[in-house]
Amino acid sequence: MNQNQSRFSNQLQYFNDNKVNILQNNFQLFELAANNSLVKLAAAMALILHLTLFLSFFTTSTPKLLKQTIAVSLVAKSHIAQNSSTQNVFKKSLTDSSQAHDIALKNTQKISTGNVSQNSLNQNSFTTNAIFDAEELNNPSPIYPELARSRGIEGKVTLKVIVNEKGLVDDIAIFNSSGSSMLDLSALETVKNWHFIPAKSNNKSIRSQIMVPIVFKII
Numbered sequence: 001m002n003q004n005q006s007r008f009s010n011q012l013q014y015f016n017d018n019k020v021n022i023l024q025n026n027f028q029l030f031e032l033a034a035n036n037s038l039v040k041l042a043a044a045m046a047l048i049l050h051l052t053l054f055l056s057f058f059t060t061s062t063p064k065l066l067k068q069t070i071a072v073s074l075v076a077k078s079h080i081a082q083n084s085s086t087q088n089v090f091k092k093s094l095t096d097s098s099q100a101h102d103i104a105l106k107n108t109q110k111i112s113t114g115n116v117s118q119n120s121l122n123q124n125s126f127t128t129n130a131i132f133d134a135e136e137l138n139n140p141s142p143i144y145p146e147l148a149r150s151r152g153i154e155g156k157v158t159l160k161v162i163v164n165e166k167g168l169v170d171d172i173a174i175f176n177s178s179g180s181s182m183l184d185l186s187a188l189e190t191v192k193n194w195h196f197i198p199a200k201s202n203n204k205s206i207r208s209q210i211m212v213p214i215v216f217k218i219i
Helices: 002-059 097-106 146-150 181-191
Strands: 070-073 155-163 169-176 199-201 204-206 208-218
Touching: 146 181, 155 181, 169 181, 181 208
Parallel strands: none
Antiparallel strands: 070 208, 155 169, 155 208, 199 204
């Protein structure tokens, strides 16, 4: 009994003498285990992040940028010939003054812009010597509608224009549509404000009608 008490006393004394070291060792073991867990957690998160980036690289398509050069081509020089049936040649002198007077009489009726009468735009009543030159007269080009441009819509619109004695537009109508109301409207809104050199008969300015073809093209 005395021996057991003595052995227990010795063990208790050893524990008391070394309890600080034992606690420090246990804390170090716990800290090492915690660090290992954090390392594993960080490694797992990094793996998940890299896997996500890898998958997104193959599943996300890169958008392609399409470049377009836009230009409005005006077929608007004075010497352009029209349909041979109408013999509508710009900048052509009249050879028959009586014909010019007849045409002028037909066009003396009052015509409001946007409301064109059948007589005023009759195909056979053209005066063919009104001068049309957009560049010389500093006429602006029609604006290419943004929606039509983005959709790749092209076309040619031919306008029938009544020019008065002052070279201003008395009336305007679509002779041949481009097939797009956006292009037609842009051409109409622009050309109705253009200035022309009026036709003349016996050195006197007269009313006349001319064709104005405008080409919208994406190049």
